[in-house]
Amino acid sequence: MSTADxxxxxxxxxxxxQLDLLRRFIAGDLAELRVVLALALIWVIxxxxxxxxxxxxxxxxxxxxxxxxxxxSIGVVLVLLLGEIDLSVGAVSGLCxxxxxxxxxxxxxxPYLAIAAGVAAGTAIGLFQGSVFTxxxxxxxxxxxxxxLAWPGFQLxxxxxxxxxxxxDPKIVGLTSTFYSDTVGWIFAxxxxxxxxxxxxxxxxxxxxxxxxxxxxxxxxxxxxxVAVAVLVAVWVLNDDRGVPLAALILVGFCLVFFxxxxxxxxxxHIFAVGGNAEAARRAGIHVTRxxxxxxxxxxxxxxxxxxxxxxxxLAVNQSSGSGxxxxxxxxxxxxxxxxxxxxxxxxxxxxxxxxxxxxxxxxLDLLALQSSVKFIVTGAVLLVAVVIxxxxxxxxxxxxxx
Amino acid sequence: MNANGSTPVLALKGVSKSFGPVEALSDVDxxxxxxxxxxLVGDNGAGKSTLVKTIAGIHTADSGTISFEGQxxxxxxxxxxxxxxxxxxxxxxxxxxxxxxxxxxxxxREETGEGPARVLHQLxxxxxxxxxxxxxxxxxxxxxxxxxxVGTMSGGQRQQVAIARSLxxxxxxxxxxxxxxxxxxxxxAQVLQLIKGxxxxxxxxxxxxxxxxxxxxVADRIYxxxxxxxxxxxxxxxxxxxxxxAITGASGNGGKQ
Numbered sequence: 001m002s003t004a005d006x007x008x009x010x011x012x013x014x015x016x017x018q019l020d021l022l023r024r025f026i027a028g029d030l031a032e033l034r035v036v037l038a039l040a041l042i043w044v045i046x047x048x049x050x051x052x053x054x055x056x057x058x059x060x061x062x063x064x065x066x067x068x069x070x071x072x073s074i075g076v077v078l079v080l081l082l083g084e085i086d087l088s089v090g091a092v093s094g095l096c097x098x099x100x101x102x103x104x105x106x107x108x109x110x111p112y113l114a115i116a117a118g119v120a121a122g123t124a125i126g127l128f129q130g131s132v133f134t135x136x137x138x139x140x141x142x143x144x145x146x147x148x149l150a151w152p153g154f155q156l157x158x159x160x161x162x163x164x165x166x167x168x169d170p171k172i173v174g175l176t177s178t179f180y181s182d183t184v185g186w187i188f189a190x191x192x193x194x195x196x197x198x199x200x201x202x203x204x205x206x207x208x209x210x211x212x213x214x215x216x217x218x219x220x221x222x223x224x225x226x227v228a229v230a231v232l233v234a235v236w237v238l239n240d241d242r243g244v245p246l247a248a249l250i251l252v253g254f255c256l257v258f259f260x261x262x263x264x265x266x267x268x269x270h271i272f273a274v275g276g277n278a279e280a281a282r283r284a285g286i287h288v289t290r291x292x293x294x295x296x297x298x299x300x301x302x303x304x305x306x307x308x309x310x311x312x313x314x315l316a317v318n319q320s321s322g323s324g325x326x327x328x329x330x331x332x333x334x335x336x337x338x339x340x341x342x343x344x345x346x347x348x349x350x351x352x353x354x355x356x357x358x359x360x361x362x363x364x365l366d367l368l369a370l371q372s373s374v375k376f377i378v379t380g381a382v383l384l385v386a387v388v389i390x391x392x393x394x395x396x397x398x399x400x401x402x403x
Numbered sequence: 404m405n406a407n408g409s410t411p412v413l414a415l416k417g418v419s420k421s422f423g424p425v426e427a428l429s430d431v432d433x434x435x436x437x438x439x440x441x442x443l444v445g446d447n448g449a450g451k452s453t454l455v456k457t458i459a460g461i462h463t464a465d466s467g468t469i470s471f472e473g474q475x476x477x478x479x480x481x482x483x484x485x486x487x488x489x490x491x492x493x494x495x496x497x498x499x500x501x502x503x504x505x506x507x508x509x510x511x512r513e514e515t516g517e518g519p520a521r522v523l524h525q526l527x528x529x530x531x532x533x534x535x536x537x538x539x540x541x542x543x544x545x546x547x548x549x550x551x552x553v554g555t556m557s558g559g560q561r562q563q564v565a566i567a568r569s570l571x572x573x574x575x576x577x578x579x580x581x582x583x584x585x586x587x588x589x590x591x592a593q594v595l596q597l598i599k600g601x602x603x604x605x606x607x608x609x610x611x612x613x614x615x616x617x618x619x620x621v622a623d624r625i626y627x628x629x630x631x632x633x634x635x636x637x638x639x640x641x642x643x644x645x646x647x648x649a650i651t652g653a654s655g656n657g658g659k660q
Contacts (some may be wrong), residue, residue: 268512
């Protein structure tokens, strides 16, 4: 391609992007941006009420509180993408954490083996639930509701007479109490920004070299800049307190892995296809049953990992681990962030964003020393508002699409 | 072989199919030449869908023979039909509304990159988008942005995407079930244009349609089914009245040319 050609191509793309961006924002395609703005608003409100909310200590705590529910939400996002639901993730997280704790504390297993066993138990539960769901063509709602009722029973059995197992193993506790030094934190930040910039620029380069329409270079640089600022500010805040926590890296790491899986691989494409039109997917030769079972295995495995992180932070597993509002928050988070309950629409990052929103609300209300009644009502109201906004945006998008 | 000496891409001889006591097809002979558009018309329950589904491998014929490019073949399931080179676009189109044009076209046959990308099943989006652009351009289908979700597109565009998708498997015969049903005037024109394009590219095309105006615009031959039997076969020069008479059974002898 000659330089002249390249310039013409650039010009052809010049007028649309900004308008396109605005249109997509209004139409709700950029749900993420909307959630980030909502999150900023929530933070400002709490900051005005209580300046300590934006202190580095509290923000560090917020990050730690986000990890367990965020990890569980990653699995929930995948299930929601299929257009299914998994109500058992809370119960599974409690049971798997109990299995890990008992193996580690009562049977003296090495921490790695105990954690692996806990996660494997989650995978097995997912295989069981997914198989029952697909084999008998039952609604996933009912199958996982049975799990929600049954797994806590197994949890009581595993925990035994005492009902509470205190975790002391430094490796397991270290999952949520390890913080990296300032220098290491900055290195993480630079590597992350560098990798993001390289990936974005290389992807654009590849499209341009093949003569396909590519995003304007300016927009990509802007995006890289925004990500860089976000990462640097986050590391700066975390370094101001105890440093970058290992738990945050685990959460972001899992998000990256599943982001890659869902958006860059054939398997991820098939998840979206099954969620969008299962019959079309079947006719296109996709093993719909296999996709569904694997996704339920992933969901239960992520629930186990989230449960183990929660246990590590609490330093114990007890009879109420994984119960209460844990399940509902793990499902509400992605929905608030814009993942559709009807399948085929959503992103793994919604798990992280949604968990941040929900944890921010609960953290902020705790800080204001409001009663838990208020906390429940506010969280519920935010969920409702988010879903209503999403529904309105979708209707607009459809109206705009059907010319 | 037929009169003009070319081998038909598809030839059915004496095909019958019953569902219990109901005889859906009885002793049907049906041929499609390369680069020919055959319209399959008939009243509801005449056996059009049964015939198409028998060719597509969803039903198996009870008796009779099916030849594909001169070879007698046994089509017992949809995979057989696709492997032979028979592509079918059903009325529901089987598209995923939440996926874009490229994603829909390559659904179930996604291309992966080389080396580590293949091991990871990493999608080669650039290659797929390039091929999509080339295919649509070749078919003279205009879609502004192949990265737009199919759900936001018009019925005509969706039909065009579904037809384009059926061509990716490099078929010899394309069967379209009611491709213009529920489309507006301009969209119908687009789809009919695409069907003419298929003929120019040498595909054998079977079109089921209720709309005789559309049929007369694109079909080289009109094949009428009535109560599971052939009730007539017309060329382009036939009148609409003749075809209607065959469909309703008013013409008696089937109006053979």
